Amino acid sequence: MKYWYPQEIWYENEVELHHLGREILNKMALLQIPLKPIAAHNKARLEINDPQKRFIASKRVLILGTKKDLKLIPCLPSADYRIVIGTSCPAFCEYCYLSDSLGERVFPRVYVNLDEILNPVLSLLKKERKKTVSFELSSSGDPLATEHLTGLLGKTIAILGQEPNTQLRVVTKYDHVEPLLLLAHNQKTFFRFSLNTEYVITNFEHGTSSLKERISAAEKLAQSGYPLGVIIAPIILYKNWENDYFDLVKYLADKLPFLQELELITFRFSKRSKSKILTRFPNSKLPFPQSGIRHKAFGKYVYDEDSMNRIQTFFSAIIAKYFPHSKIAYFI
Numbered sequence: 330m331k332y333w334y335p336q337e338i339w340y341e342n343e344v345e346l347h348h349l350g351r352e353i354l355n356k357m358a359l360l361q362i363p364l365k366p367i368a369a370h371n372k373a374r375l376e377i378n379d380p381q382k383r384f385i386a387s388k389r390v391l392i393l394g395t396k397k398d399l400k401l402i403p404c405l406p407s408a409d410y411r412i413v414i415g416t417s418c419p420a421f422c423e424y425c426y427l428s429d430s431l432g433e434r435v436f437p438r439v440y441v442n443l444d445e446i447l448n449p450v451l452s453l454l455k456k457e458r459k460k461t462v463s464f465e466l467s468s469s470g471d472p473l474a475t476e477h478l479t480g481l482l483g484k485t486i487a488i489l490g491q492e493p494n495t496q497l498r499v500v501t502k503y504d505h506v507e508p509l510l511l512l513a514h515n516q517k518t519f520f521r522f523s524l525n526t527e528y529v530i531t532n533f534e535h536g537t538s539s540l541k542e543r544i545s546a547a548e549k550l551a552q553s554g555y556p557l558g559v560i561i562a563p564i565i566l567y568k569n570w571e572n573d574y575f576d577l578v579k580y581l582a583d584k585l586p587f588l589q590e591l592e593l594i595t596f597r598f599s600k601r602s603k604s605k606i607l608t609r610f611p612n613s614k615l616p617f618p619q620s621g622i623r624h625k626a627f628g629k630y631v632y633d634e635d636s637m638n639r640i641q642t643f644f645s646a647i648i649a650k651y652f653p654h655s656k657i658a659y660f661i
């Protein structure tokens with residue numbers, strides 16, 4: 330897939346105080362991408378009234394900021410804590426897991442104060458010397474999407490690669506892994522590719538790498554010694570779902586038989602995310618069933634118990650058959 334380049338860079342003044350910030354700004358200037366100073370990354374707005382046009386235009390801007398809240402926050406079920414080096418990404422997945430939390434602030438953002446962000450992480454690792462502590466890097470965006478512009482992910486991998494008692498967990502729908510292949514990761518970074526059937530990727534994950542590109546990127550990372558897993562998400566019940574997901578798992582077994590873990594996440598939505606999706610993608614083919622779903626807390630809907638049991642039984646059987654040595658990390 331082609332690299333993404335923003336049409337504009339917006340940056341907080343503080344960015345210039347950081348070496349990495351100056352480095353990225355210089356690179357953007359060389360690429361002749363217009364630069365615009367802003368007061369605060371989380372207050373940025375585009376003066377466009379039409380919500381669909383505003384959404385599309387927001388994804389053409391890259392914001393450089395600094396992360397102010399540096400507290401470590403738990404990140405279950407995927408890791409002990411999260412590390413936030415960026416927010417959102419340039420892609421247009423209809424069911425983006427961030428649509429509830431980001432609201433209108435969907436701009437891809439990266440934070441250049443990496444040393445400050447990693448300070449509490451390194452202190453905790455020092456304190457917990459005898460325990461492995463895991464950190465999720467993708468809880469607020471896709472860190473590979475802008476890596477060719479910032480180098481932030483590579484720096485994080487190299488720094489945590491020196492820590493004996495950690496696991497850094499990364500999820501991506503992109504395939505631009507080349508800058509990561511020669512890093513001293515020391516197998517401390519556990520990469521997971523977020524995958525789905527061809528039907529789901531083509532219809533709902535606009536602007537991301539194709540299934541084949543993601544698998545080929547996973548093969549390259551495996552050759553470079555990175556431990557690997559996949560996330561199959563969101564699992565959607567549609568007409569041919571069983572055949573298509575069966576083909577996907579079989580294809581994975583052929584290409585990536587060494588996968589250590591599979592994480593399984595079923596389709597879920599809230600009233601708020603459904604309304605956002607239908608505003609941003611008025612012709613969406615996403616099935617929002619009226620029946621066969623159950624209400625969870627905070628306006629969230631998931632498949633009902635019968636459907637969940639059916640999905641779990643189906644995946645447990647094919648994963649046991651094709652990945653007898655891998656584990657299902659969780660099913661939700």
Ligand code: SF4
Pocket residue numbers: 417418419420421422424425426427469470471502537
């Ligand atoms: S790749 Fe991830 S962060 Fe980006 S739009 Fe899709 S779901 Fe959201």
